[in-house]
Amino acid sequence: MESRVLKPVLAVYVVLFILFLYGPFFVLGILSFQQGPEGGPQFPIIEWSTYWYRHIFGLTPPSRVAPLPLGESLFRSLTLAFMTMVTSTVLGVMSAQAFRKKFTGSGLVFYLIVLGMMVPGVLTGLGTSLLANNILGIERHWWSTAFVTHVVYTFPFAFLVMLAILNRFDGSVEEAAWSLGVSPWKTFRKVTFPLIFPGVLSAMLFAFTLSYDEFSRTLFASGRDQTLPLAIYGTFSVEIHPNVFAFGVLTTVFSFALLSVYAILMSLSVRRAKKIAMQEDIV
Amino acid sequence: MAEESAIFRLEGVTKTYGGVTALRDVSLSVSGNEYISLLGPSGSGKSTLLRVIAGFETPDRGRVFFNGRDITNIPAHERGIGFVFQNFALFPHLTVYDNVAFGLANGEKQVSRDEIDRRVREAIGLVGLAGMEGRGVHQISGGQKQRVALARTLVMAPSLVLLDEPLGALDANLRNRMRNELRSIRETLGVTFLHVTGSETEALAMGDRVVVLDRGRIAQFAKPDDVYAKPATPNVAHFLNRYNVFDGTLKDKTFTGPFGSLAVSATTPSDKSAYAVRYDRMQVEPDGSKGSGPAIPATFVASEYLGSSVMYFFETAEGKVIEVEHHLSLGAPKTYEPKSRYMLRWKPDDAIVFG
Amino acid sequence: MSVADTAPRPRKSNTWWLIAPGAIWMALFLVAPIALIVYVSFWTQTTFKIEPTLTLTSWKTFFGSDTYISSLFTTLRIWLIVLVTTFVIGYPTALFVGLFIKNKTLSTVLLVICVIPFWTSFLIRVLAWRPMLGKEGAINIILQKAGIISQPIEALLFTELSVIIGMTQIYVVFMVGPIAFMLGRIDPNIIEAARDLGAGFGRIFRKIIFPLSLPGVVVGAIFVSVMVLGEFATAAALSGRKVNLLGNIIVTQVGSLKWALASVVGVILTIVMGLVIAGFLRIVDLKREL
Known part of the structure; x- marks a missing residue:
């Protein structure tokens, strides 16, 4: 009885909640079309324009607003995310594969891995910087120290994804392959891997996006050359202009493009499975 | 070999x-x-x-x-x-x-x-x-x-x-x-x-x-x-799903079970004493019949038609289910009265005694 | 044949080869660095360099400075407030998504809607609050147009309030997810039975729904706590440097190469977080519940 009253109330509440989550984005999106270069990062919109988008790509005449230092940092971020993705996924698949058998110390190793996603970036960032700076005496770079902390952060995600996938994996197809005289390594390549591939894809997506957007670890561990989040952070301290908003819209679009590619790949494999299931019904 | x-x-x-x-x-x-x-x-x-x-x-x-x-x-x-x-x-x-x-x-x-x-x-x-x-x-x-x-x-x-x-x-x-x-x-x-x-x-x-x-x-x-x-143990007889296996004790060539004490001639060595009779070696007789050989009284519960034979299910006073198989090649199936008592009888030679 | 010969060798296991790379990576680049923070916090810091001579100077500096002590309390205060706001704002949403929506597809869609903002840059999400909260920001404009206020509220941006609003929006989803998950697992028959016995919703909520969702609350609280305690970017972007969390101190100290003091703050942060997580785990035995 109460739920008849409560449910619509909660429904309205959830709409407000979603508004709370998305509100800032809409405002950001609107302001990214502010007139330039005089228009500031606030209302009212003087005149709708795509000035700040052209500004990002250097298509506007030079003005008092310096262009965002994006080109190189974008390249570094993508490269770093790619390196991290490959390493984390390989480590994740290997570790999850090991966890299919019980072994002594498995509980300890599990917590050791999962700790990587729990410890805040300031701590891993600081610790790795100390290690590089004061113990090893090496310079910090985005491709060395920052890369290492990124893997510490993303490997647990890849590991957990693969663990969930392999938990549901029926090992008898592997035993079948061994009984046919096929070595365990070849069995992994020819049977296990193709079957867990959707999971691997998810693990890769996780690792890539987490690394691409990673900020606090990178701030400490990356040294002189900036990645994309660092370049954005750099604009915080000085006056912000709508070009940062325009850039925010663009990165969001990029993330969604990535997500769409993933969604298409996944739905293709799901549809193939469905088609097979349907043919099974016919037979 | x-x-x-x-x-x-x-x-x-x-x-x-x-x-x-x-x-x-x-x-x-x-x-x-x-x-x-x-x-x-x-x-x-x-x-x-x-x-x-x-x-x-x-x-x-x-x-x-x-x-x-x-x-x-x-x-x-x-x-x-x-x-x-x-x-x-x-x-x-x-x-x-x-x-x-x-x-x-x-x-x-x-x-x-x-x-x-x-x-x-x-x-x-x-x-x-x-x-x-x-x-x-x-x-x-x-x-x-x-x-x-x-x-x-x-x-x-x-x-x-x-x-x-x-x-x-x-x-x-x-x-x-x-x-x-x-x-x-x-x-x-x-x-x-x-x-x-x-x-x-x-x-x-x-x-x-x-x-x-x-x-x-x-x-x-x-x-x-x-x-x-010739099942080797009472459990084998049980797995075969063809034997009524009775628990009991074997002492001095006498087996004591739910049907009383019986003198037995041959026994199969086993770590557990039991008395097994194949389903198709049991005869159903009216209650109180005075035939020769061992017998146990039981109440008829139900029957099941299997094509070439019919299975009859009985229950003893202790609640043990006894199955009797009747091959149709030996004659038409008989009908028994549910909840009525009958005597289930077998030949001593058809029993396998473990102990 | 002797007895030793008849004992089969255990199968040569490749488990260790599979687990070693990951475990070694974590030991070298996670455990060792954190242990190093503890070690370096006792090093001797001079203006230009740092030496491995053990001393308590940096610890004394931390506890002798009002700025640092107050940053510790600011961190704890903001953590508690954000914990409460994420819980209060998130729970009704979780209740709706996890319990009131019977349609699996719809509840999944709602959860996905909650997660989508995470596919944009964290920093952009923080930055997006600036044109929202500013003196000429969206909220002030709306409130003025609606005639609720005549003068713009200036306290919205570059205050502790803006930091709390920003953090709540960013982290509330981590509260919603686990709670909705636990609520979704509640057998509807239990609630139905309680209702048949004449219990009102308030009573059912207190006696059944909330206790059953508690593990989700604890998991959500652990997520939010770990992230808020380690925060510095939101405070830096939305407080105009007025709010200094422990994380901000670490950033500044590392920026001026004061490694020892940064490490002291790091150790304190680690201890605080350890205590908080241990405290939450005492409320609910997660291994049993999940």
Whole structure:
């Protein structure tokens, strides 16, 4: 009885909640079309324009607003995310594969891995910087120290994804392959891997996006050359202009493009499975 | 049997899973070109035994020999022993052809493309799936799946094939048809089959010899008719699902059970005392009849028509269910009054006494 | 054949080869660096360099400075407030998604809608609050247009309030997810039975729904706590440097190469977080519940 009253109330509440989550984005999106270069990062919109988008790509005449230092940092971020993705996924698949058998110390190793996603970036960032700076005496770079902390952060995600996938994996197809005289390594390549591939894809997506957007670890561990989040952070301290908003819209679009590619790949494999299931019904 | 002719031999194999002993000191020797059924209830260790032979599990103690070679420490993929799974375990991402070709194409030994093709088509033909090569394994029926699994194993020309409840996932009709096919395929190829099953009819119908496993131990290893007529232990009699087994005590050639005390002439040595009478060796007589021989009073509960025979279910005063089988070749089925008392009588010679 | 001969060798296991790379990576680049923070916090810091001579100077500096002590309390205060706001704002949403929506697809869609913002840059999400909260920001404009206020509220941006609003929006989803998950697992028959016995919603909520969702609350609280305690970017972007969390101190100290003091703050942060997580785990035995 109460739920008849409560449910619509909660429904309205959830709409407000979603508004709370998305509100800032809409405002950001609107302001990214502010007139330039005089228009500031606030209302009212003087005149709708795509000035700040052209500004990002250097298509506007030079003005008092310096262009965002994006080109190189974008390249570094993508490269770093790619390196991290490959390493984390390989480590994740290997570790999850090991966890299919019980072994002594498995509980300890599990917590050791999962700790990587729990410890805040300031701590891993600081610790790795100390290690590089004061113990090893090496310079910090985005491709060395920052890369290492990124893997510490993303490997647990890849590991957990693969663990969930392999938990549901029926090992008898592997035993079948061994009984046919096929070595365990070849069995992994020819049977296990193709079957867990959707999971691997998810693990890769996780690792890539987490690394691409990673900020606090990178701030400490990356040294002189900036990645994309660092370049954005750099604009915080000085006056912000709508070009940062325009850039925010663009990165969001990029993330969604990535997500769409993933969604298409996944739905293709799901549809193939469905088609097979349907043919099974016919037979 | 001379040990040299044994295709595989187990010596004192013991396997424990976290404190639970699945296999205790199992020794077994099987010669070539034979169909062995391995019968046991669930939890008797029959699947474990198969997995130890295949190399999927390592025994805690004991050794496994295959073709005269000690293979205890050899990994599964180097053993050359075929394995057929209950759930088929086909490679879901490959076609029927590629499933069958998998072992030849990916094995350590190089096999030419032409030879693979010839052998794969031969194996697919053998199991009667010619024309299905290009199908995905999701596009075929359960019976066809098990044929693919069989062809995939047989194409490797193993001398021993382990079958883990291969017909368990099929419906009754198909199961009967596949029984005959399994037997004839095995005879054509002359390989040894070790077929694990929980079904006593399957075990007796298919095996040239039957191994009965009871709580991790081999209780009996004999020809089907011997197992059927002379079960070695009360539990074997029980698994066969053809005997009314009565508990009791054996002392000085006298068995005391729910039917009173009986003098017995011959006994089968066993660590447990029991008295077993086959379902079809019991006669139903009216209550209070004064026939000769042992008898037990029981109340009629229900009957079940089985085609060639009828099963009658009775219940004793202690609540034990007694089954009586009446073969229709011996006359028309009789009707009994539910909840009425009858006398169930048998000849002393038809009883097997353990103790 | 002797007894030793008949004992089968355990199968050569490749488990260690599979687990070693990951475990070693974590030991070298996670455990060792954190242990190093503890070690370096006792090093001797001079203006230009740092030496491995053990001393308590940096610890004394931390506890002798009002700025640092107050940053510790600011961190704890903001953590507690954000914990409460994420719980209060998130729970009704979780209740709706996890319990009131019977349609699986719809509840999945709602959860996905909640997660989508995470596919944009964290920093952009923080930055997006600036044009929202500013003096000429969206909220002030709306409130003025609606006639609720005549003068713009200036306290919205570059205050502790803006940091709390920003953090709540960013982290509330981590509260919603686990709670909705636990609520979704509640057997509807239990609630139905309680209703048949004449219990009102308030009573059912107190006696059944909330206790059953508690593990989700704890998991959500652990997520939010770990992230808020380690925060510095939101405070830097939305407080105009007025709010200094422990994380901000670490950033500044590392920026001026004061490694020892940064490490002291790091150790304190680690201890605080350890205590908080241990405290939450005492409320609910997660291993049993999940």
